[in-house]
Amino acid sequence: MGLVTYVSFDGEKTEIDVPNGDNLMQAALDNGISGILGDCGGGCACATCHCIVDDAWAAKSGEPDELEADMLDGLIDPKPTSRLSCQIIMKDELDGIVVHLPESQL
C-alpha cells in the first residue's frame, strides 16, 4: 500500500491509498478522480490516462517502455516527466508519489 496524491489541473489535491500492484489509472477510476479516463482499460492503447509525474518522483517512477514512450510522444504537449498512469504500478518505493493531471485527456 502506498499513498498517491493526484493534483488536478486546477490544483486540487486528492490523496488515495493504493495497494501494491495496482496501477495509478485504475486507482484513479476506483476512487472517482476526475481528469483520468483510461478508455482502453490499461492496454496502453489510448493515452487517455496521461499524467505528469512530480519532478521529485520522476526518477523513482522509472522510464516508460518503448510502446508507452511512443504513445506519449504522440501527445500534443508531452512534458519531460509525462507518463501513462496505467503503466505506473504501485510499489513500496512509490509511497507518497505525486502526479499532476493535464487539462484534458482528449
Place this chain on the structure above:
Amino acid sequence: MSETVVIIGAGQAGGDMTTALRQQGFEGRIVMIGEEPALPYRRPPLSKAYLSGEMTEEQLYIKPAATYEKQNVEVKTGVRVESIDRAAKTVKLADGEEIGYTYLAFCTGGHARRLPLEGAEKPNVHYVRTIEDIEKLKAQFQPGKRLLIIGGGYIGLEAAAVGIKKELNVTLVEALPRLLARVTGPELSDYYYGVHTAKGVDIKLGAGVETLEGGDTVETVVLADGTRLDADVIIVGIGLIPNTELAEAAGLTVDNGIHVDLQCRSIDDDSIFAAGDCANHDHGFLLRRMRLESVPNASEGARVIAATICGKEAEHNGAPWFWSDQYDLKLQMVGINQGYEEVVIRGSMEDNSFSAFYLANGVIISADTVNRPKDFMMAKKLVAGRVKSDAATLSDESVELKSLLG
C-alpha cells in the same frame, strides 16, 4: 424534488456513466440495472487475456463494488427490466420492483448474432460476448483440440491468436472473400491473412457454412462447397445485434439501434438517452447517423449524456477509434474508411510496423496502424482535423506526421 437517473444496462457505457454523472456534479439518485450477474466489466479482454487465462474476473471490472457504494450508486445486477412506462416515467423490473426516473439511459449493448443453423445450440458451439460465454468456452479450450472459428472479424481473429498460443489446431472460415471486410481495406485483410496463416491458422475465405452435423455435440461443419471440417470446439463471431427490444416496446424509434441525437438524447422523448452498442446516434464528426461498436464510443456517449443531464454543453463528436491485439501485433485504427479513394502505406508490412492511411478528396479520413502507436496518436489528430495530404508525403518516413498538423 430530487432527480433520479435510471441506467438500463451495466456494461461499459453504464459503468462509465455512473462515474461521469458524479464527476459532473449530479447529486440525485443513480440506479443502474444489469441483466448479467457481474458488475460492469471490460469486454475487450474476453477474446484475449481473459480467454487465455491471464486475467481474472475481478480484473475485468471497470470499478470495484466499493466504488459504487462510495459514489452512492445503486447497482442492481442479475435482474432484467421488463417494461418502461414513459407516461408515468417508471421502469418495471422482473422482480416486480418499480422505479421512477427523471432521466432514463439505455446502455443495453448487444448480443452475439446467433448462427441460424440447426445444431447451433449444442454445447460446443460458443460465442464471445459475456464472462459466462468465456467460462463455458475455457473448459473446452484445451491444447490439441480442433478449434473451428466461424467469422473472420476482430472476435474470430483474436480468438484464433489465443487458440494458437494455447496450442489448439485452429481453422477459421469466413463467408466473405477477405478477412476484416467490414472494418478495413483489402491491404490490411491480406496482411492479417498472411500473419495468421504463418502462425498456423488454416483460413478458408468465401466459405459459407451450410450445415452442422453430429450427435450431442457438433462434430462436423459442412461448407457450402461441400468441404467437411471436423471440430471439437466451435466459436461463432459473426457480429452483434443491438439490444433494443425494450426501447421498441416503449415506442421509441429503433432502426439498427435506438435513434438519438448529438447529445445522445432520444429523438422521441427528452428524458430518454442511449449510449454504446445499442445507440444509433448523430455523429458530430462523421456528420451522419451511425451505430458504432467500440469501447471509446460507449465511453464518449456515456460522458455526453452525463454532461447533458448536468446542464452542460456536450456533443458526441470524437473521431471514432478502435484497437485489436493479435499475437504481438497492436492494431489501432481511427476514423471510418467508408468512401475512401486511395490507400497509402507508410512503413513496412514485412517488418510488421506500418500504417495505412485512407484518403478521400485528398483528406485523411481514416488510418490503421500496426505496431505504430506514434503514428496512431498523430493519425487521431490528422483525422479529427480533416487534414489534407497525399501519397508521396504520407509514405515518406522522413516527413514527420506531426509536421502535417501545421
